[in-house]
Every structure is written in C-alpha cells, then in structure tokens.
Amino acid sequence: MKKSWLVLMLALILVIITACGNSGSSKGNSEGEKGSDAKQDTVVVWTYPVHGKYEDDLKQLLADFKQKHPNINVETEVLSWAEGPEKFTLALNAGNPPDLYFHSVDGSYVDTGLVLPLDKYLTPEIKDDYLPGTLELGQIKGTQYGLPLYQFQWAWGGNKRILEEAGIDWQKIQKEGWTWSEFEAAASKLMKKLPDGSTQYPLVTDGTSLDFIEMLTRNNNMPDVLNEAGEFQWNDGRILDTLTFIQDLLKKGYMPAETAALAPAKRTEMFYAGQAAIISKAIPYYDVMIQNRNKDIDSGTVQGEKIDFVLLPVPHNDNAPAQTTMGGEGYVAFKQKKDKGEEHAKNTFLVMEALSGAQAGNSANELVLPFVRKSQADLFAGKGLGNKVNIEAAETMAKNISKPVVLNLDINDAAKMKQFKEQVVKPNMQALYSGEKTPQEIADDFIQKGKQILGK
Structure with missing residues (x-):
C-alpha cells in the first residue's frame, strides 16, 4: 500500500515538473518572439x-x-x-x-x-x-x-553684374515681373561678344528637361498639358505662341544654337563663366550655392569670377497673368x-x-x-x-x-499626361531646339498625339 502510494506520488511529481518545464519553455519562446520580432x-x-x-x-x-x-x-x-x-x-x-x-x-x-x-x-x-x-x-x-x-x-536667375552693365532694372523686375516682349527687349541689350571671342547669351537652358517649356506655358494661361478638370490645354494657339516665342529666342541668338545638346551641368557652367546673363531654371537655393562658391573663390579652392545672384520671375505672355511654378x-x-x-x-x-x-x-x-x-x-x-x-x-x-x-487629376489622366510628356513633348522640344521641326509641326503633333494618348 505504501509502495503504491509512493509510486503514485513520484509519478505526480514527474508530471508537475514536466508541465512546468513545458510551460516555462513556451513562455520563453513567446517572450523571445515578442522582443525580437513584434517589438523591433x-x-x-x-x-x-x-x-x-x-x-x-x-x-x-x-x-x-x-x-x-x-x-x-x-x-x-x-x-x-x-x-x-x-x-x-x-x-x-x-x-x-x-x-x-x-x-x-x-x-x-x-x-x-x-x-x-x-x-x-x-x-x-x-x-x-x-x-x-x-x-x-x-x-x-x-x-x-x-x-x-x-x-x-521655380524661377530664373540672373548675374547682377551683367544685368546692370546692360542697364536692366532687375529690382523692378523682381517687384513687378516682366512680359515676353519686355524680356526680348532686355535680351537685345544682354547679347554681346566677350574678349575671348565667345558669345555672352542673354539666356541659357538645358535641352534635356521639360522645366523650361512648362514654366513658359504656365505663363501663357496653361496650367499644364491638362487642367484640373482633365481638359487638354496644349492643343490651340497658346501652345503655338509659346513654341514660336522659344524659336524666336533661338533665331535671334538669345539662346545657344547648341541648346538641344546642353546638359544641366553645362548650362550651370556657362552661367558661372559669365557666358549667360540669365539661367533657367533657377531655384532660390542658387543664392546659397553661389555664396558658397564665392567663398571658395576667395579661399583659392575654386577658380572663376564671383557672382552676385539675382532671383528673377519667369516672364509671362503679354496677354496672360504671371504664374510661379x-x-x-x-x-x-x-x-x-x-x-x-x-x-x-x-x-x-x-x-x-x-x-x-x-x-x-x-x-x-x-x-x-x-x-x-x-x-x-x-x-x-x-x-x-x-x-x-x-x-x-x-x-x-x-x-x-x-x-x-496632378494633385487634382484623375489617376488615369495623371498617368496619361506623364506618358504624353515623356513620349511626345521631350522629343519635340529636342526637335525645336535643333531646328528639325517648326512650332506649327510640333503643335500639330501635340494635337494628333493628344487624341491618341490622352483621348482628348
């Protein structure tokens, strides 16, 4: 009887120990997972x-x-x-x-x-x-x-020395803005030959991005390729006027003939070298960048002429309001x-x-x-x-x-507009800069491709 009771007690103790051991192991794994996975x-x-x-x-x-x-x-x-x-x-x-x-x-x-x-x-x-x-x-x-x-x-930026030497009232432009015709009048004063035989251009932009055309179209009453209602904008006289304005700048030599081949870095290099009075596009940060560059010139770590940077608004069509991107x-x-x-x-x-x-x-x-x-x-x-x-x-x-x-466009319209810019606008702007296509040919292509891609 006592032996049976003892065996029973030993078996009960073994069960308790085993249960406690399993419980402790399970609790440890749970806490370990919580500490390493759930919490981290x-x-x-x-x-x-x-x-x-x-x-x-x-x-x-x-x-x-x-x-x-x-x-x-x-x-x-x-x-x-x-x-x-x-x-x-x-x-x-x-x-x-x-x-x-x-x-x-x-x-x-x-x-x-x-x-x-x-x-x-x-x-x-x-x-x-x-x-x-x-x-x-x-x-x-x-x-x-x-x-x-x-x-x-987004804005344009000017070299204060060059602007003032040409008699351009940049302070008035900052306060009141300027029209396309006013810019062309200023450009005629800003273009000249430099002592080394190179040309000082009134304006330089790169030929690889769409910033330039987008800023100008916004300043000709076109918010973008589409407006907030999803209506096609680049399909009438406004886009033709904008393309013609750019072509005129190229024909008159106000922009480099090689604009189509200019990368953004080369555009900046020309502005720093005094080969361009105005750069497009320029963000307000250029002010700080050029201040730092001037310090490097003073210290001798960079060679070149120091520049006083002037932030300028993008000129607008004479019959359209000024718009800042x-x-x-x-x-x-x-x-x-x-x-x-x-x-x-x-x-x-x-x-x-x-x-x-x-x-x-x-x-x-x-x-x-x-x-x-x-x-x-x-x-x-x-x-x-x-x-x-x-x-x-x-x-x-x-x-x-x-x-x-795009903040107010239907998602499908936003995607189609992006496609239109990449597949249609970029190559056409290259063709405009290089003289391969006329503004009218490009405007016609915009209308045709707009129907195909945008369904507008």
Missing part, C-alpha cells in the same frame, strides 16, 4: 541630398527619433539625383518600394495601389501645425499620401506587395513625421524656400540664409502660385 521593426527610407548639409540633418533627426522609439530601426539610403528616380521606379514596379521615398506625390504612384494613405494617422495637432494650403500639397484628389518638407519654387516636396509612404501589416504602417508614419517636423524645417531654411509648418517657421525665424532682396523676390513670386495640376 525596420523602416526603410530612400532619399536624396536635398541640400548640402542634409545628410547631417538626417543623422540628427534619426538619432533623436531613436531615443523616443528604440523599437524602430531606420535604414536610409541617399540616392543620386541622376540615377535615383530609375532605381525607385524599378523597385516600385517590382512591388518592393522603400517605406518612405523623397518626392512630391504623384498620381502614377497611387495607381500602383502601393501608396499608403495617411489620413487616419494625421492627428489634429499635426494638421494644425501646417500653414494654410501646404498640407494639401501632399494630397491627390483630397487623400493624403505625403507630408511636404518645403514648398519648391510651386508645389510640395517631402516624403511619400509606401507599402509592399507582401504587406507588413498595420503596426509597420504606423511606424512608417512615425518616421515620416520625424523627418517632416520642426527641426526638419532646416531644409526649407537652407534652400531659401517657404516653410510648410508653423513650428518650422518659428524655429528658424530670423535665420534665413539667402540675400534679403532674393528672399523678398521669392515671397513676391509666391503670391502668383500655380500649384501642380
């Missing part, structure tokens, strides 16, 4: 050298973020402006984009179904921090897909085909907010661009890096803001 998350960020010190800014912003959110790791990659867009497009098409990408919002991104809508993550405090009209710069048809870091602004650039959030879940989406937004908050306003400050948030404007008040006259000129131009049409 990695957010991938692809960005660009937004300004000269942006990588330093990024390191500090992420170090501060890590202290507040030790469970979120952030992997960053700084892409080159030349190769980054293609790398991102390939990743997006493969269904594996980064969680955050530095860009303006784009309807073609939304069309992939991989862009992350942000509205449910925006708190009242975040919304209230944005200055009027700026949060909308990260929206497509009213849905928030991005958080702008600053308002970009502006919009928002910042971070856009994405998910992947293999969705990482809601917790990861929330973490992605936390990183996005950290890279767009008050301290991140240094980007706008460095670039001499308008802030998008009240907290940014307050933090950097009185710390502007640009010359006062150029800051005031940028503020004056901002009163004539022309926001990107």
Whole structure:
C-alpha cells in the first residue's frame, strides 16, 4: 500500500515538473518572439541630398527619433539625383518600394495601389501645425499620401553684374515681373561678344528637361498639358505662341544654337563663366550655392569670377497673368506587395513625421524656400540664409502660385499626361531646339498625339 502510494506520488511529481518545464519553455519562446520580432521593426527610407548639409540633418533627426522609439530601426539610403528616380521606379514596379521615398506625390504612384494613405494617422495637432494650403500639397484628389518638407519654387536667375552693365532694372523686375516682349527687349541689350571671342547669351537652358517649356506655358494661361478638370490645354494657339516665342529666342541668338545638346551641368557652367546673363531654371537655393562658391573663390579652392545672384520671375505672355511654378516636396509612404501589416504602417508614419517636423524645417531654411509648418517657421525665424532682396523676390513670386495640376487629376489622366510628356513633348522640344521641326509641326503633333494618348 505504501509502495503504491509512493509510486503514485513520484509519478505526480514527474508530471508537475514536466508541465512546468513545458510551460516555462513556451513562455520563453513567446517572450523571445515578442522582443525580437513584434517589438523591433525596420523602416526603410530612400532619399536624396536635398541640400548640402542634409545628410547631417538626417543623422540628427534619426538619432533623436531613436531615443523616443528604440523599437524602430531606420535604414536610409541617399540616392543620386541622376540615377535615383530609375532605381525607385524599378523597385516600385517590382512591388518592393522603400517605406518612405523623397518626392512630391504623384498620381502614377497611387495607381500602383502601393501608396499608403495617411489620413487616419494625421492627428489634429499635426494638421494644425501646417500653414494654410501646404498640407494639401501632399494630397491627390483630397487623400493624403505625403507630408511636404518645403514648398519648391521655380524661377530664373540672373548675374547682377551683367544685368546692370546692360542697364536692366532687375529690382523692378523682381517687384513687378516682366512680359515676353519686355524680356526680348532686355535680351537685345544682354547679347554681346566677350574678349575671348565667345558669345555672352542673354539666356541659357538645358535641352534635356521639360522645366523650361512648362514654366513658359504656365505663363501663357496653361496650367499644364491638362487642367484640373482633365481638359487638354496644349492643343490651340497658346501652345503655338509659346513654341514660336522659344524659336524666336533661338533665331535671334538669345539662346545657344547648341541648346538641344546642353546638359544641366553645362548650362550651370556657362552661367558661372559669365557666358549667360540669365539661367533657367533657377531655384532660390542658387543664392546659397553661389555664396558658397564665392567663398571658395576667395579661399583659392575654386577658380572663376564671383557672382552676385539675382532671383528673377519667369516672364509671362503679354496677354496672360504671371504664374510661379510651386508645389510640395517631402516624403511619400509606401507599402509592399507582401504587406507588413498595420503596426509597420504606423511606424512608417512615425518616421515620416520625424523627418517632416520642426527641426526638419532646416531644409526649407537652407534652400531659401517657404516653410510648410508653423513650428518650422518659428524655429528658424530670423535665420534665413539667402540675400534679403532674393528672399523678398521669392515671397513676391509666391503670391502668383500655380500649384501642380496632378494633385487634382484623375489617376488615369495623371498617368496619361506623364506618358504624353515623356513620349511626345521631350522629343519635340529636342526637335525645336535643333531646328528639325517648326512650332506649327510640333503643335500639330501635340494635337494628333493628344487624341491618341490622352483621348482628348
């Protein structure tokens, strides 16, 4: 009896020990998974050298973020402006984009179904921090897909010495703007032969991008290829007038005959060398870039003539109002085909907010661009890096803001417009610069291809 009782007790103890052992093992695995997988998350960020010190800014912003959110790791990659867009497009098409990408919002991104809508993550405090009209710069048809870091602004830029030597009242132009005919009158005074036999051109632009034609068409009552209602704009006399204006500048020698072959870097080189009085396009950041270049010339590390930079508005058609190309650039959030879940989406937004908050306003400050948030404007008040006259000129131009049409376009229309620009506008502009096609031939091609691609 006692033996049986003892055997029973030993068996019971063995069961208890085994159960406790299994329970302890199960609990340990659960906590281990929670600690390594559930709690730790990695957010991938692809960005660009937004300004000269942006990588330093990024390191500090992420170090501060890590202290507040030790469970979120952030992997960053700084892409080159030349190769980054293609790398991102390939990743997006493969269904594996980064969680955050530095860009303006784009309807073609939304069309992939991989862009992350942000509205449910925006708190009242975040919304209230944005200055009027700026949060909308990260929206497509009213849905928030991005958080702008600053308002970009396109303009022209002039060499103060050359303008003044030709008797051009650049201060009046900054305050009042100028028309196409007024620009041509100024251009006739700005063109001359230099001592080395080369030509000083009134204007230089590159032949590879669409910035030039887009700025001029906006200043001829055309907001873009399409307007906000999706109606085709580049199919009437306005586009013909714009193309003819450009052709006249080339025929009169106001722009280099080799414009079609000029890369952006060569355009800038000509402006720095005093071979061009005005450069298109120029952003307010040129003010800071050229100030730094002047310091390098003083120190002997760079050879060349120092330049006093003047920010200038784009001239407008005599019968059209002045328009300044502006919009928002910042971070856009994405998910992947293999969705990482809601917790990861929330973490992605936390990183996005950290890279767009008050301290991140240094980007706008460095670039001499308008802030998008009240907290940014307050933090950097009185710390502007640009010359006062150029800051005031940028503020004056901002009163004539022309926001990107794509923010209000149907996704399909936005994608078709992008296709039209790449497949039709780019080669035609090359043909115009090289003299291979007339403005009328190009305008006719726009109408024909517009029907084919845009269905308009």
